[in-house]
Amino acid sequence: MSxxxxxxxxxxxxxxxxxxxxxxxxxxxxxxxxxEVSVSVVAGTMTVRHHGASADDxxxxxxxxxxxxxxxxxxxxxxxxxxxxxxxxxxxxxxxxxxxxxPHDHANDKAVTTPAKLEGxxxxxxxxxxxxxxxxxxxxxxxxxxxxVAVAFVGGQLFPTIEPWAFIIAMFVGLVPIxxxxxxxxxxxxxxxxxxxxxxxxxxxxxxxxxxxxxxxxLLFLIGELLEGVATGRARAxxxxxxxxxxxxxxxxxxxxxVEVSAEQLAVGDIVMVRPGDRMPADGIVISGESxxxxxxxxxxxxxxxKQAEDQVYAGTINQEGALQVRVTAAAADxxxxxxxxxxxxxxxxxxxxxxxxxxxxxxxxxxxxxVAALIAVLPPLFAGQPWDEWVYKGLAVLxxxxxxxxxxxxxxxxxxxxxxxxxxxxLMKGGAVLESLGKINMVALDKTGTLTAxxxxxxxxxxxxxxxxxxxxxxxxxxxxxxxxxxxxxxxRAKADGIEPARVEKAGAIGGKGVVGTVxxxxxxxxxPSAAAQTAALDEALTKRIELLNDEGKTASVLxxxxxxxxxxxxxxxxxxxxREGLAELRRLGAEVVMLTGDNRRTAAAIxxxxxxxPRAELLxxxxxxxxGEFKAQGKKVAKVGDGINDAPALAAADIGIxxxxxxxxxxxxADAAVLHGRVIDIANMMVLSRTTMANIGQxxxxxxxxxxxxxxxxxxxxxxLWPAILADTGATVLVTANAMRLLAWxxxxxxx
Numbered sequence: 086m087s088x089x090x091x092x093x094x095x096x097x098x099x100x101x102x103x104x105x106x107x108x109x110x111x112x113x114x115x116x117x118x119x120x121e122v123s124v125s126v127v128a129g130t131m132t133v134r135h136h137g138a139s140a141d142d143x144x145x146x147x148x149x150x151x152x153x154x155x156x157x158x159x160x161x162x163x164x165x166x167x168x169x170x171x172x173x174x175x176x177x178x179x180x181x182x183x184x185x186x187x188p189h190d191h192a193n194d195k196a197v198t199t200p201a202k203l204e205g206x207x208x209x210x211x212x213x214x215x216x217x218x219x220x221x222x223x224x225x226x227x228x229x230x231x232x233x234v235a236v237a238f239v240g241g242q243l244f245p246t247i248e249p250w251a252f253i254i255a256m257f258v259g260l261v262p263i264x265x266x267x268x269x270x271x272x273x274x275x276x277x278x279x280x281x282x283x284x285x286x287x288x289x290x291x292x293x294x295x296x297x298x299x300x301x302x303x304l305l306f307l308i309g310e311l312l313e314g315v316a317t318g319r320a321r322a323x324x325x326x327x328x329x330x331x332x333x334x335x336x337x338x339x340x341x342x343x344v345e346v347s348a349e350q351l352a353v354g355d356i357v358m359v360r361p362g363d364r365m366p367a368d369g370i371v372i373s374g375e376s377x378x379x380x381x382x383x384x385x386x387x388x389x390x391x392k393q394a395e396d397q398v399y400a401g402t403i404n405q406e407g408a409l410q411v412r413v414t415a416a417a418a419d420x421x422x423x424x425x426x427x428x429x430x431x432x433x434x435x436x437x438x439x440x441x442x443x444x445x446x447x448x449x450x451x452x453x454x455x456x457v458a459a460l461i462a463v464l465p466p467l468f469a470g471q472p473w474d475e476w477v478y479k480g481l482a483v484l485x486x487x488x489x490x491x492x493x494x495x496x497x498x499x500x501x502x503x504x505x506x507x508x509x510x511x512x513l514m515k516g517g518a519v520l521e522s523l524g525k526i527n528m529v530a531l532d533k534t535g536t537l538t539a540x541x542x543x544x545x546x547x548x549x550x551x552x553x554x555x556x557x558x559x560x561x562x563x564x565x566x567x568x569x570x571x572x573x574x575x576x577x578x579r580a581k582a583d584g585i586e587p588a589r590v591e592k593a594g595a596i597g598g599k600g601v602v603g604t605v606x607x608x609x610x611x612x613x614x615p616s617a618a619a620q621t622a623a624l625d626e627a628l629t630k631r632i633e634l635l636n637d638e639g640k641t642a643s644v645l646x647x648x649x650x651x652x653x654x655x656x657x658x659x660x661x662x663x664x665x666r667e668g669l670a671e672l673r674r675l676g677a678e679v680v681m682l683t684g685d686n687r688r689t690a691a692a693i694x695x696x697x698x699x700x701p702r703a704e705l706l707x708x709x710x711x712x713x714x715g716e717f718k719a720q721g722k723k724v725a726k727v728g729d730g731i732n733d734a735p736a737l738a739a740a741d742i743g744i745x746x747x748x749x750x751x752x753x754x755x756x757a758d759a760a761v762l763h764g765r766v767i768d769i770a771n772m773m774v775l776s777r778t779t780m781a782n783i784g785q786x787x788x789x790x791x792x793x794x795x796x797x798x799x800x801x802x803x804x805x806x807x808l809w810p811a812i813l814a815d816t817g818a819t820v821l822v823t824a825n826a827m828r829l830l831a832w833x834x835x836x837x838x839x
Contacts, residue, residue, distance in 0.1 A: 090120060090136040095144060097131050098153040099222065100124075105152070106497075112146055112273035119143070126497055130157070150273065151266045227307040230259035234300050241297075249296045256300040259307050260287050277451040279488045285455075286481045290808060293474045293481075298808045302485070305809070309816030330401030331422050335366035338410070348417060355413040359404045368420045369411035371396045376407040380763065421762075454487030461802065478808070482801045485811040486794055491818035495786030498826035503779040506832040511762030512772050519758045522742055524776030525723045529672050529769060530714060530736070532728035533683035533693060533701075536746045537766065538659040540729075542571050544579035545640055546656035548631065555585065557645050557653030560610050562587040564601045572641065575657050600643070611646040612655075618644035622651050639692030658689075664837035666697050668766025671835065675773050678722075682710045682736070710736035727761075727769055744769060771834040782829055786822040793818045 100106055106124040109131060113122045118137035124130075131154075133143055140156050147154040233255035241248030260283075267280035283306050290299035335348045336358040343358050348366040351357065356372070359365055365378075377389040380402045389405055392398060398411060400420040417423065462480025465471035500517040507514060514520050531537050547554040562580035565573035566587050580587060590610075593603035600613015615624065615632050624632070624644070632654065635642045640656040662668075669679050680700050683690050687703040694701030702713065710726075714736045717724045726733065726740035729747055737743030737757050745757035746764050761768045797814040800806040 090134055092132060092134050093140045093143065094157040095131045095133070095147065095154055096157050097124075097129055097147060100126060100129060100152050108150055108270045108273070108275040108278055109147055109152065111275050112150055112270075113143055115274050116143060116146060125501070126494070146273070150269050151262070221311075223307070223311050226259065226262060227304070227311050230255070230304050230307055233258040234304050237297075237300060249294070252296040252300040253291055256287055256291070256296065256303050259300075259303040260284065263303070263306070277455065282451075282455070282484050282488055286484045286808070289477065289481045289484075293477050295478065295808065302808050302812045305812045305816060309812070309819060330364065331417070331420070332364045332366050336360070351413050352416060353413055357411050357413060359398075359409045359411055361404055361406055361408065363404050365398050365400050365402050365404065365411065367400050367411075367413045367417065368415040369398055369413045371398060372410045372412050374407050374409040376409050377405045379403040379405055450489050450492070451487070454489075455484065458484040458487065475804075479801055479804070482806070482808050482811040483798060485808065486797050486801060486814055488815040491790035491793075491815065491822045492787065494819060495790055495822050495826070496783050498823050499779050499782045499786060499829060502826050502829035503775055503782075503832070506830050507772070507775055510768075510771070510832075510834055512768055512775065512834075513760040513762060514772070515758050519742060520776050520779060522723070522776070523725070523759070523772050524780055526677055526725045526742060526773055528678050528680070528717050528722035528724045530680050530682050530710075530717065530724060530726045530740070531699075531766075531769075532710075532733050532746070533681055533685055533690060534659055535729045535764075536727050537665050537681060537697060537699075538661050538693065539764075540659065542575045542641070542657040542659050544575050544655060545658050545660070546635060546654070547579075548654040548656075550628070550651045550653045552645075552647060552652040554653065555583070557655065558583060559585050559588065560605055560647065560652065561612050561643075561645055561655055563590045563605050564593065564603050564610055564612050566590065568601075572643070572657055576655065609646075609648050611649075612643055615642060615644050618646055618651070621649050622646050624651065628654075637688060637692065639689035658692075661693060661697055662764065662766055665766045667837055668768075668770060669697060669699055671767055671770035672773075675770055677725075677773070682713060682726075707733065707735045711739045714739045725769070728757075744772070765837065767835055767837055775832060775834065778832065779829060782826060786825055789821050789825065790818050793821075 097109060100109060106126045110122050110124045113119055113131070113133060116135075116138055119133060119135045121134040123132045131147070133140075135143070144154045144156060234252070237248070237251035237255040240251045263280050264284045267278060267284045270276070270278045270280060283303070287299045287303050290296070290302065332348055334345050335351055336343050337346050337351065338356040338358055351367045355367075357366055357369070361376070371392050371394055373394060375391070375393040378392045378398060379389045380399065392409065397414075398409070399422075400415075401422045415421075458480045460480075461483055462477045465476045466473045497517070500520055503520055504514060504517075507520075514523070534540055544558075547558055549557055552560075558576070558580055561576050562585060565576050568574075577587070588605050590603040590605050593601070595601050596613070596617070599617035600611055602609070602611050604610065611618065611621065615629075618624065628651065632642045632644075635654075635656045638658070640658040642654055642656045644654055645652045672679050680702060681690065681694055681697075682702050682705055684705050684707075685703055687701075690701035690703035705713070710728075710733060714724055714726055718739075718741065724740045725742040725744055726736045727744045727746055728737055729745065737745070742759060743757040745760040747760070747762075759772060761772075793814050797806055797811060801811060
C-alpha cells in the first residue's frame with residue numbers, strides 16, 4: 086500500500102535570487118518520493134508534496150546547499166491524502182485544529198503577553214528572519230572579505246613582495262563559501278550555477294597573475310548578493326506586513342466580563358469588544374454598536390465604511406469611532422488576512438509562462454556562455470598566435486558577464502511585486518500565469534446579482550395613495566420587524582435611514598405566497614404582491630399601469646392595504662453598484678467587450694442592462710452560462726467570467742480567467758482564478774491594468790539584463806573592459822532589474838470617481 090502524500094511548507098533563509106531557487110528546486114526534486122516542489126524567492130518559502138520522504142531529510146538537503154531551513158508552523162499533523170491539483174493552503178486550512186486547546190466556557194481566561202508573531206497562520210512562520218540586513222550571514226561575510234581586501238592592499242603597499250599572496254588569501258576568504266555552494270550545487274544537479282562561474286573565474290584569474298582583480302571581483306560579487314538580499318527582503322517585508330495587520334490580542338467577552346486574550350485563541354462564535362482605534366482581531370459579524378471602519382489595510386477602500394448590526398467586518402481593519410461587539414466567524418488561520426497571505430505566497434510559487442520560458446532558456450544559456458568563454462580564451466592563442474594571458478583574461482570576463490541572474494530574476498521579481506501590490510488593494514490572483522493572462526482579456530462576461538449589482542434589494546420608490554409616503558413606509562416597517570427576508574431588510578433599512586421608528590404590531594403573521602399581515606394602532610395592515618392585494622381591494626387602471634411600469638423597470642412592487650383600502654406602493658430593486666457604469670466604461674477603454682449573463686428574468690435584466698449600457702442575456706441556467714462562455718472562446722476571444730463563485734462555478738471554470746466578486750469567501754477563493762475582495766467593478770479593469778503594467782515592467786527588465794550583457798561582452802572582447810566591469814555589469818543588472826520590479830509595489834490602481 087503506497088504512502089499517502091502530504092504537503093510540507095518550509096521557510097528558507099538566504100535564498101535571495103532566482104539561481105538560489107533553481108538550485109533548491111533541483112536538489113529537492115532529486116530526492117526519492119518527492120512529487121512536486123514549488124519555490125518562491127520573494128516569499129522565501131518552499132512547498133513540497135511528498136509521499137514517504139521525511140520532512141527532516143528535505144530540510145537537511147536544502148541546508149547542505151548553504152541555506153538555513155526550517156519547517157513552517159501549521160503543517161498537517163496527520164498524513165492527509167492530497168488530490169491532484171490541490172494547493173497547500175487548502176490542506177493547511179482544512180486540517181487546522183479549531184479547538185485551540187481552550188474550552189468554550191473560557192473559565193481559565195487570563196491576560197496574555199503579546200506574542201512575537203502569529204503562530205499557525207497557515208504556516209507563515211517568519212522566525213528565521215535575522216533582523217537588519219547588516220546582521221545577516223551574507224553581510225558578515227561581505228564585511229570580512231572587505232576587511233581582508235583592505236588588509237591585503239595595505240600589506241602590499243608596505244611589503245610589495247607579499248602583495249600577490251595577500252590578495253590570494255583575501256580572495257579565498259570570500260571564495261571558499263562560494264566554492265562550497267558551487268560544489269554542493271554541482272553534486273545536487275546544478276553544475277552551471279553563478280557560484281560555479283564565479284569560482285572558475287576567480288581561480289583562473291590567480292593563474293594569470295591577476296590575484297588583486299580576483300579578490301576585488303569576489304568582493305564585488307558578495308556585495309551584489311547582499312544588495313539582492315536587501316531588495317528581495319523589501320518585497321518579502323510587504324507580504325509579512327499583511328500578516329502583521331492582525332492585532333496580537335483581543336478583548337473577549339465571557340459571562341459579562343471582558344478579558345484580554347491572544348487573538349489566536351479566538352474561536353468561531355466568540356464575542357469580542359473592539360474599541361475605537363483598535364484593529365479587528367478576527368473576521369466577524371457586528372452584533373451591536375455602530376461605527377466607521379477603515380478597511381483600507383485589507384481592501385484598499387479609501388473611504389471608511391459605516392458598520393452596524395449584521396454587517397461583516399474583516400480582521401486587520403480599523404474601528405474609528407464607536408465601540409463594536411463582534412461575533413467571530415473565522416479562526417486565526419482562516420481569516421481574510423491569513424487567506425490573502427497564503428494565496429499571495431502560493432501564487433508567487435507558481436510560474437508564469439514567461440518565467441517558465443526564461444527558466445528553460447537559462448538552462449541552455451549558462452552552459453552556452455561557458456563554451457563561448459572557453460572558445461574566446463583558447464581559439465585566438467591557438468590559431469592566431471595571440472597572447473594567452475590576454476585572451477584567458479577576456480574569457481574569464483565573458484564568463485562573469487554571462488551570469489544569468491539578472492535575466493532569470495527579471496520575471497519572478499516583477500510578478501511577486503505585482504501580486505503583493507494587488508493583494509494589498511483587494512485584488513487576489515492565483516499565480517503569475519493568471520496575472521500574465523489578465524492583460525490579454527478582450528471579452529468580460531459579468532453576472533448581474535452580486536456582481537454588477539450589490540446583491541441586496543433597496544427601496545427605490547414609495548408611492549402614497551390614500552396615505553402619505555411616510556405612513557406607507559412606517560406601516561410596512563412595522564410589519565417587517567424581526568424578518569430576515571431580503572425585501573424586509575430593505576424596507577427596515579430605508580425606514581432607519583428616514584428616521585422612522587417602527588410602531589408596535591399585534592397579531593403579526595404571514596400568508597403563504599401572498600404577504601404579511603398585522604394590526605398597528607387598531608388598523609388592519611396587509612403588505613403583499615399586487616395580485617394578492619387585488620383579491621381584497623380594487624386596483625384602478627392608473628394604479629395597475631403604475632405597477633406595470635415599475636415592473637418594466639425591473640422593480641418588485643408590493644401593495645400596502647390599511648383596513649382593506651390601498652394605502653400605497655413600495656417598490657424595490659437590486660440596484661447597480663455605485664461604480665458599475667464607470668467600471669464597464671474602463672473595461673471598454675481597455676479594449677474589452679462586456680456582456681451580462683444572468684439567471685434573472687428578462688424584464689429585470691433588460692432594465693439593469695439599459696441603465697448600465699450593457700447587453701443582457703437573461704434567464705440562463707449555470708450550464709447556459711458555461712455554454713455561452715465556450716462560444717465566446719470558440720470565436721477566438723480571451724474570456725474573463727466574473728461572478729460570485731458559487732452558482733457561476735461552471736462558467737468560471739470554463740473561462741480563460743474566472744474572477745470571483747465579493748468578500749474573499751472560501752468558495753470565491755477556491756473556485757476562481759482571481760478574486761475582487763471589495764466587490765468593485767472597476768477593480769476588474771484594475772486587474773487588467775496591473776497585468777499590462779507588470780508585463781511592460783518584465784520587458785524593461787529583460788532589456789536591461791540583456792542590453793548590459795551585450796554591451797560589456799563587446800567591450801570586453803575588444804579589450805576596453807575587464808573583470809571588474811564584468812562583475813559590476815552582472816551585479817548592476819541584477820540590482821537594477823530587482824529595483825525596477827519593486828516599483829510595482831507602489832502601484833495604486835484606479836479608484837471610483839466621487
